Amino acid sequence: MRPSFHPRLTNDPFSDPGLYIPFLFEKRALLFDLGELRGLSPRDMLKVTHVFVTHTHMDHFIGFDTLLRLFLGRDKELHVFGPEGFFRQVEGKLAGYTWNLVHEYQTDLTLKVTEILPDRTLTRTYICKDRFKPRENQVEELYTGILLREPSFLVEAEWLDHRVPCLGLSITEDFYININKQELEELGLPVGPWLTQFKKALYEERDPKSDFLVTCKKEGIATKERKFILGELARKIATVSPGQKITYITDIAGTPENFEKAIRLAKHSDHLFIEAAFLDRDRDAARKKFHLTAKEAGNLARLAGVKQYTLFHFSPRYNHMVQDIEQEAGDAFQNRPVGQTPS
Numbered sequence: 001m002r003p004s005f006h007p008r009l010t011n012d013p014f015s016d017p018g019l020y021i022p023f024l025f026e027k028r029a030l031l032f033d034l035g036e037l038r039g040l041s042p043r044d045m046l047k048v049t050h051v052f053v054t055h056t057h058m059d060h061f062i063g064f065d066t067l068l069r070l071f072l073g074r075d076k077e078l079h080v081f082g083p084e085g086f087f088r089q090v091e092g093k094l095a096g097y098t099w100n101l102v103h104e105y106q107t108d109l110t111l112k113v114t115e116i117l118p119d120r121t122l123t124r125t126y127i128c129k130d131r132f133k134p135r136e137n138q139v140e141e142l143y144t145g146i147l148l149r150e151p152s153f154l155v156e157a158e159w160l161d162h163r164v165p166c167l168g169l170s171i172t173e174d175f176y177i178n179i180n181k182q183e184l185e186e187l188g189l190p191v192g193p194w195l196t197q198f199k200k201a202l203y204e205e206r207d208p209k210s211d212f213l214v215t216c217k218k219e220g221i222a223t224k225e226r227k228f229i230l231g232e233l234a235r236k237i238a239t240v241s242p243g244q245k246i247t248y249i250t251d252i253a254g255t256p257e258n259f260e261k262a263i264r265l266a267k268h269s270d271h272l273f274i275e276a277a278f279l280d281r282d283r284d285a286a287r288k289k290f291h292l293t294a295k296e297a298g299n300l301a302r303l304a305g306v307k308q309y310t311l312f313h314f315s316p317r318y319n320h321m322v323q324d325i326e327q328e329a330g331d332a333f334q335n336r337p338v339g340q341t342p343s
């Protein structure tokens with residue numbers, strides 16, 4: 001089975017963090033955090049539709065300019081979410097540049113910025129041609145922990161403590177649709193963009209008795225159309241399995257309250273991306289800076305029952321000690337006493 005999301009960190013574990021989540025077969029991606037984006041090509045970045053910023057410490061927000069620079073002059077809409085005070089932060093960045101020429105652009109970029117408050121979200125729209133002045137009508141919605149709901153997945157957040165509120169983030173796919181290539185061939189159907197429409201119809205739970213039109217294209221030109229009953233076609237070519245869950249947790253203090261909330265958010269994730277800023281021997285420094293140790297990261301991954309985890313956001317003091325960090329987290333994940341790994 002091929003998963004729909006292929007998450008990867010935007011760079012090495014010592015650099016300013018971010019998680020890039022592209023979708024299989026779609027020119028689309030999400031970003032958790034806006035650290036240093038140099039690990040992403042412009043093509044990767046242009047797929048991003050929604051960005052979720054955990055908190056606005058510089059190492060998690062410096063990539064905003066990189067993304068904006070690339071999107072500028074394109075017909076695009078970019079949605080950016082962040083915690084309380086986010087409008088001020090975004091508007092501060094936008095105010096740092098001169099926008100006297102943008103009204104002459106042929107294209108238009110729309111920024112939709114959502115500030116997340118404990119009980120509600122506020123969304124403001126900024127249009128490039130208006131020199132990114134905020135539109136007057138601000139949209140207010142109730143916030144219950146879900147930041148984005150689409151037919152096939154949802155993005156949830158949990159408030160964690162990093163001396164400032166910091167968001168833990170999870171993306172959960174409702175279910176996964178796998179296409180059986182052999183059955184496709186037997187039906188004489190080519191792989192093509194119609195498959196995205198087909199999956200969309202299933203995610204949206206369209207009436208299985210309804211018609212579904214398969215349009216075959218060659219070099220972008222429609223060559224043939226064939227009509228199927230949606231449910232019958234699904235029975236022949238699709239297998240439905242449980243969806244993936246990916247969780248991203250960074251910049252949190254190792255307190256019992258944070259642990260409880262982070263474990264709840266990360267519960268049964270297929271892949272947990274978790275900070276491991278310090279080694280256990282430097283736990284006093286970790287406490288002071290409101291970060292996790294590798295041991296705590298491993299414990300958290302074990303208690304949440306995740307299938308796989310990736311550590312990141314290492315303190316530069318461990319430049320040549322990646323193995324020690326991995327070892328310590330691995331011991332905690334396996335519930336072995338630290339330093340007693342069989343070699």
Ligand SMILES: [Zn+2]
Nearest residue numbers: 055057162251
């Ligand atoms: Zn921070």
Ligand SMILES: [Zn+2]
Nearest residue numbers: 057059060251
């Ligand atoms: Zn940080």
